[in-house]
Amino acid sequence: MNKNDYTIRLEEKNDYGAVENLVRESFWNVYRPGCSEHYVIHVLRNDPAFVPELDFVMELDGKLIGQNMFMKTVIDADDGRTTDVLTMGPIGIIPEMKRKGYGKALLDYTLEKAAEMGFGAVxxxxxxxxxxxxxxxxxxxxxxxxxxxxxxxxxxxxxx
Ligand SMILES: CC(C)(COP(=O)(O)OP(=O)(O)OC[C@H]1O[C@@H](n2cnc3c(N)ncnc32)[C@H](O)[C@@H]1OP(=O)(O)O)[C@@H](O)C(=O)NCCC(=O)NCCS
Structure with missing residues (x-):
């Protein structure tokens, strides 16, 4: 991986189908036979907790190779207080580009953006x-x- 050979940008509506295919390829047979993460993101984008400003795709030579997204959630403290935080994922990199450093680059960039928005924990x-x-x-x-x-x-x- 070369630090300058990829782009990370926000997902756009016309990426949705390609991103769901990418996620299916990334997760297929990894944790169980088949996968459901592509359907999960299909539904999550319509969830009120979804954060569109933290919905990223990674491109290499004009092709989508990765994605990551965040949702708002809370920590319920034992004393009744709540703290706003984020939950994350699915994050995926297409099979042929795994273990080359792209996943970490995408993760680190998107975490930095979440911190810039003021979120304190994921x-x-x-x-x-x-x-x-x-x-x-x-x-x-x-x-x-x-x-x-x-x-x-x-x-x-x-x-x-
Ligand atoms: C998990 C995933 C996003 C990681 O992206 P990636 O581009 O393959 O990972 P990177 O090459 O950036 O790896 C960064 C570091 O994490 C380690 N790593 C990556 N995947 C790992 C794995 N499955 N198990 C153990 N270590 C792993 C690498 O060894 C690397 O460390 P190194 O630089 O010291 O060698 C990607 O492999 C993927 O899409 N997997 C299938 C879907 C998935 O599991 N998503 C996460 C669900 S929680």
Whole structure:
């Protein structure tokens, strides 16, 4: 990967079909037979929590190779307070471009944009092996639990 060979820009309406295809290709057979993430983003864009200013695509030589998006969510504190934060993804890179540094470049750029908008934290389910390289850690280290999960259950998938 060359730092100057890609562009990251906001997703536009006429990208929707291509982006859903890209996401399907990225996730296909990775976590289970087939995948549903392309349908998830199809629905998420109409959710009030969706943040259009943080809905990004990555292009290389005029072709879409990656995408990432964010949704608003809240942390419910034990004392009744709530804190506005973000949740993220799906994030995907097309199969032939995986493990070349594009995913990290897209993740880091989009996190920077989220921070510029004033969001203080991003929480989501993910693989620590990839996300730790961009500063993520287990949410339980910050005292943040996954809703409805028993306190002693494994929550190592839940990152902050
Ligand atoms: C996960 C994904 C977005 C990562 O993008 P990528 O371009 O392949 O990753 P990068 O090349 O930028 O990797 C950055 C670092 O994370 C590591 N990494 C990436 N994917 C990893 C994985 N699945 N497991 C372990 N480490 C991983 C790489 O080794 C690299 O570290 P290094 O630079 O020290 O070698 C991409 O592989 C993908 O689309 N996967 C399928 C969909 C998916 O799982 N999305 C995330 C759901 S939470």
């Amino acid at each position: 929480l989501f389910e993910g693989n620590i092996a990839f996300y730790s390289k961009s500063g993520f850690d287990y949410s339980n280290k910050f005292g943040i639990r996954y809703h409805d999960l028993p306190e002693d259950a494994d929550s190592s998938f839940f990152l902050c």
